[in-house]
Amino acid sequence: MSTYDALLVDLDGTVYRGPEAIDGAVESLEAVRATATVSYVTNNASRGPDEVAEHLRGLGLTVATEDVVTSAQAGAAVLAGQCDPGAPVLVVGTDALAEEVRLVGLTPVRSADDEPVAVVQGHSPDTGWRILAEAGLALHRGAHWVACNVDPTLPDERGLMPGNGSMVAVLRTAYGIEPEVAGKPAAPLLRQAVERVGAQRPLVIGDRLDTDIAGAHAIEADSLLVLTGVSTPAGVLDAAPELRPTFLGPDLTVLGDGLAATHVLEGDTGGWTARRDGDTVELTAGDDAGDDATAALRALCRAAWEAEGTATVRGGDGRADKMISTLGLATG
Known part of the structure; x- marks a missing residue:
């Protein structure tokens, strides 16, 4: 986390669903405030920043009105x-x-x-x-x-x-x-958030490839995709280069010391490996493979993104077949 001086965090599907916080979101965001500025950047234009900040404070977050940037x-x-x-x-x-x-x-x-x-x-x-x-x-x-x-x-x-x-x-x-x-994936909203806090190295966080992650690319920033909202494992696997996240995790609990392990191209794949052969990507479970579905998905993405075009997925063993089913991916 020391790499980043500001987090630009989406709200709907990332911090909360409806009025309720997503499990682990509040604790994770509060902990990371010790090392980085946290701004809440939402495409939802229905509420003013004061109302959004009040909602977030009600969830247990430390938020001032100026920490909220809306479309x-x-x-x-x-x-x-x-x-x-x-x-x-x-x-x-x-x-x-x-x-x-x-x-x-x-x-x-x-x-x-x-x-x-x-x-x-x-x-x-x-x-x-x-x-x-x-x-x-x-x-x-x-x-x-x-x-x-x-x-x-x-x-x-x-x-x-x-x-x-x-x-x-x-x-x-x-x-x-x-x-x-004006909002994500266009650059004005995120640029306004960056300028407001004077960030030099922001990390964009959200649940949508087509808005949050594409918006990060628009301002040339790194990004974290969490699978608590709209985007699915299948969408991540088939994502075009301009929609691919830097980091991929199940939710905001990966913030802090666990972030580096979720780097799609360089992080931990939890004992899972994948290789691409033409239009097919095969997933294999190593002896130490765990139950972390996003770790397996990172392994699949690492192989799938090696070449252009979508790829079908298959399991190289029984555990891999079960993990592919858990991820909701269709097999070829």
Whole structure:
């Protein structure tokens, strides 16, 4: 951990699911605060940083409001660099997003009749046809479009729910245009977090290859993927180079002294080995192979990533067959 001076930690699916903390997350993050700055960087634009910080404190974390960076803040900052002071901006999202627009000196509105120069869109569980129609009218008239994020789903304690990206897709389909994205995997949100703490060597942590890990690549930072949220072992195994994490662990308990062992290309594989033969990767259990599924997955990734293209998986012995099943991987 001494390699990194700041952790940029995702929230949904990484620290908590719904209102509840993921096992081991709080203790691990509190322990690592002794050696690195911890910032909480979320693509979810539905809540203000003060509300997020209060939630995290309720879980037992030591968090100040300034330790939280949201995609709503990033979206507002992008707009502030493009719009004249006081310009009207149509808000598709919560009052928290509207407040971030106000804080950067712009005027949040909810109707296309207010002649907005831009539309900013963030997650809200109350987004419906009427506000999307107002946004559509503004976009059709030439307003600039900024999406706080384009995550298609949002992890919840009940499962995966439609995310802001699904609502963005409505306007994309209707008008055939693309938004400028402020949140992960685009760079603005993570860069804002880095600049806020003056980090020189940040580590990006999250549960999604397509946002957290891709975002780390966008700012040329190392990353840790945890398997407590959206991304699956199959997704990791087939990940393109721009989606591959530096470290891979089951959850945040690998932080601290255990982090180095989870390095995908250089860390411990727990007695598991794998080799690639054409389009097939074979996993084998050594005499000392343990039950750590992520260690076996690191061995598989190490072999699979040697060549381009996806690879099918097979077991070289009975224990390997059982581990492949545990990981939920299809065999060839």
